[in-house]
Amino acid sequence: MAKYILDFEKPILELENKVAEMKKLEDNLDIRDEISNLEEKVIQLKKSIYDNLTRWQRVQLARHPERPYTLDYIFMMTDDFVELHGDRQFGDDKAVIGGFCTIDEHKIMLIGQQKGRDTKQNVYRNFGMMNPEGYRKALRLMKLAEKYNKPIVTFIDTPGAYPGLEAEQRGQAEAIARNLMEMSRLKVPIIVVIIGEGDSGGALGMGVGDRILMLQNTWYSVISPESCSSILWRSWEYKEQAAEALKLSAPDLLEQGIIDRIVPEPLGGAHKDHKLMAAILKTVLKEELALFVKADPKKFLEKRIKKFGKMGMFIE
Amino acid sequence: MAWFKRSKQNISAESRKREIPDGQWVKCAECGEIIHIKQLELNMWTCIKCDFHFRVGSREYISILFDEGTFNEFDAGMKSGDPLEFTDTKKYTNRINSTMRDTGLSDAAVRGIGKIEGRDVSFACMDFKFIGGSMGSVVGEKISRAIDAAIEKKIPLIIISSSGGARMMEGAFSLMQMAKTSARLAKLNEEKIPYISILTDPTTGGTTASYAMLGDIIIAEPKALIGFAGPRVIKQTIGRDLPEGFQRSEFLQENGFVDFIAHRKNLKAQIAKVLDYAL
Numbered sequence A: 001m002a003k004y005i006l007d008f009e010k011p012i013l014e015l016e017n018k019v020a021e022m023k024k025l026e027d028n029l030d031i032r033d034e035i036s037n038l039e040e041k042v043i044q045l046k047k048s049i050y051d052n053l054t055r056w057q058r059v060q061l062a063r064h065p066e067r068p069y070t071l072d073y074i075f076m077m078t079d080d081f082v083e084l085h086g087d088r089q090f091g092d093d094k095a096v097i098g099g100f101c102t103i104d105e106h107k108i109m110l111i112g113q114q115k116g117r118d119t120k121q122n123v124y125r126n127f128g129m130m131n132p133e134g135y136r137k138a139l140r141l142m143k144l145a146e147k148y149n150k151p152i153v154t155f156i157d158t159p160g161a162y163p164g165l166e167a168e169q170r171g172q173a174e175a176i177a178r179n180l181m182e183m184s185r186l187k188v189p190i191i192v193v194i195i196g197e198g199d200s201g202g203a204l205g206m207g208v209g210d211r212i213l214m215l216q217n218t219w220y221s222v223i224s225p226e227s228c229s230s231i232l233w234r235s236w237e238y239k240e241q242a243a244e245a246l247k248l249s250a251p252d253l254l255e256q257g258i259i260d261r262i263v264p265e266p267l268g269g270a271h272k273d274h275k276l277m278a279a280i281l282k283t284v285l286k287e288e289l290a291l292f293v294k295a296d297p298k299k300f301l302e303k304r305i306k307k308f309g310k311m312g313m314f315i316e
Numbered sequence B: 001m002a003w004f005k006r007s008k009q010n011i012s013a014e015s016r017k018r019e020i021p022d023g024q025w026v027k028c029a030e031c032g033e034i035i036h037i038k039q040l041e042l043n044m045w046t047c048i049k050c051d052f053h054f055r056v057g058s059r060e061y062i063s064i065l066f067d068e069g070t071f072n073e074f075d076a077g078m079k080s081g082d083p084l085e086f087t088d089t090k091k092y093t094n095r096i097n098s099t100m101r102d103t104g105l106s107d108a109a110v111r112g113i114g115k116i117e118g119r120d121v122s123f124a125c126m127d128f129k130f131i132g133g134s135m136g137s138v139v140g141e142k143i144s145r146a147i148d149a150a151i152e153k154k155i156p157l158i159i160i161s162s163s164g165g166a167r168m169m170e171g172a173f174s175l176m177q178m179a180k181t182s183a184r185l186a187k188l189n190e191e192k193i194p195y196i197s198i199l200t201d202p203t204t205g206g207t208t209a210s211y212a213m214l215g216d217i218i219i220a221e222p223k224a225l226i227g228f229a230g231p232r233v234i235k236q237t238i239g240r241d242l243p244e245g246f247q248r249s250e251f252l253q254e255n256g257f258v259d260f261i262a263h264r265k266n267l268k269a270q271i272a273k274v275l276d277y278a279l
Helices: A007-025 A032-050 A055-062 A070-077 A119-128 A132-147 A165-169 A172-183 A200-204 A225-233 A236-246 A250-255 A274-290 A297-309 B037-042 B058-065 B092-103 B137-153 B168-190 B231-238 B249-254 B264-278
Strands: A079-083 A096-103 A106-113 A152-158 A190-199 A211-215 A219-221 A261-263 B025-027 B034-036 B072-074 B109-116 B119-126 B157-163 B195-203 B217-220
Touching: A007 A032, A055 A190, A055 A219, A055 A225, A055 A236, A070 A096, A070 A106, A070 A152, A070 A274, A096 A132, A096 A274, A106 A132, A106 A274, A132 A152, A132 A172, A152 A200, A165 B231, A172 A200, A172 B168, A190 A200, A190 A274, A200 B168, A211 A250, A211 A274, A219 A250, A219 B168, A225 A236, A225 B168, A236 B168, A250 A261, A261 A274, A297 B168, B025 B037, B034 B037, B058 B109, B058 B119, B058 B157, B058 B264, B092 B168, B109 B137, B109 B264, B119 B137, B119 B264, B137 B157, B137 B168, B168 B195, B195 B264, B217 B249, B217 B264
Parallel strands: A106 A152, A152 A190, A190 A211, A190 A219, A211 A261, B119 B157, B157 B195, B195 B217
Antiparallel strands: A079 A096, A096 A106, B025 B034, B072 B109, B109 B119
């Protein structure tokens, strides 16, 4: 697959290419100092770019086609994955993957939204947009986890629930609503990680839990910047302003008290180093899971409901 | 066919005004019948000729459902904050203030307790004319308090929805109102308190995908638009026109998502009948 380069990644890439070229010449010429100078410059440039990302740039990173997806994390982070299919009512939604797996000493139920890497896969995965049977499949697996007393980890990465004709016919709204209600009462810990895009109800339908985490360059919002722009500005052109106005980045949501923790990404984004990203996430997940070993369900359940209960801001 | 006569294949424009205009006489949006405003009110804001249900708000529904003089509103002064300091083409706070002035409402939901055929009921009703009945923090909190009141007083809960979905200007806070209200309803279920959800035109987006679809009994008014995604978005996604009646109450009943459809004139009696079995 051709490398996918974002606009703001270009200056870094150019400089990196220059360093590479000079290194080829290094044997013949004495340019070691210049090379290390330039390498220092690359580091500085990266820092200045990635420390000052706009919200829209983060949205672009969250959508980067080389970003690790649920299956990548399963392969890199877990052992003995047993994939479980279907909702037992209608079918098996390929936009969501779920099953038991092991992360070192923790046996868990992992359920994640799955995008495709290329056009063919994306058609198969419906671009990570779930249908009602997907939400019902996720709920079935979560109830199974409850029965077997295993913690649940969900990975969110979706541009939204699928807005199709059949999805409406089969009750997209009902499926999401049911999950919100049921997830608030499941008697096992639920850890939610936004690994890419968290677009609205389609994301929240798997996003109620005890701990809500976001990777550093992801977004989570009531609406995508593009749709927000088209509704409020009546044009698709204002997506950057919309992203700013919606305050949809991980640091924003942490400040709003909606998420609990930000998971750092490798410099330049998760797509730059899949292995490192998976290693970081694995460490974080182990810390999170450790919080709930031997925890009393009554206590964390009460906390879970309170947590969502206090979200919002109004004047009385 | 000449090129200038060609329309885009399979897709057509669609829009229809459903609000009640000012003045003494109104025209039915469905059949064109001219109706005097008093006559319309007597007919519970439905067309005398074709039964078209005009879009009405909390004030009208309170008068339709509750025994006269029994309804007490709570949290009437609750109004929206501006958690994101949101500005699009205008400031969110200005939008809120001007809408409050124009509608006389404090936000897109009213909640309180009243009597339906002598029985106490905790009630919340959305108002579409307040920023499209959008659900932000105030709506979420009022719905939650209506649920809490039902649990606390052990009385049934009734929610009337009329909403375009979550309110964009409060960002993720609006989204979280879906989780907040649904979690409260889980508690209501455990306490075995009855909940009747009433869907009116339109009920879409985050409202449908939370409390509106979680009723023990779900009643819809005739021909109301009910769905998750809006018809325009679906039309764009699939690239063809939607079938006649798609996402209307009758379609939802046919597909198993609505218990029954009630004409507004029978709504109170139908609710009372259901409550007889629920308690």
